[in-house]
Amino acid sequence: MTSRKKKSVPYQVGYGKPPLHTQFRKGQSGNPGGRPRRTATERAKALALREAYRSVTVKEGDKALALPNQSLASSLSLRKYSNAVP
DSSP: OOOOOOOSSOOOOBTTBOOGGGSOOTTOOSOTTOSOOOOHHHHHHHHHHHHHTOEEEEEETTEEEEEEHHHHHHHHHHHHHHSOOO
């Protein structure tokens, strides 16, 4: 660490000129800790939502449909259970 040199002229404190002891040191960022990361549950929830609404192309007969993953999963489960024998 370098020591601060004393100036012969007193430092004027005012707008845009904070006191010397509160100024950032040379080479130090203004926010060394950075923005806090999101928690693991928030990241997992965001990933699940992104994956649920991702578009998937499905062929039904001669048609190619672009459906979100969420509706594709629900339609597949409906077909599976509608064909089930009680």
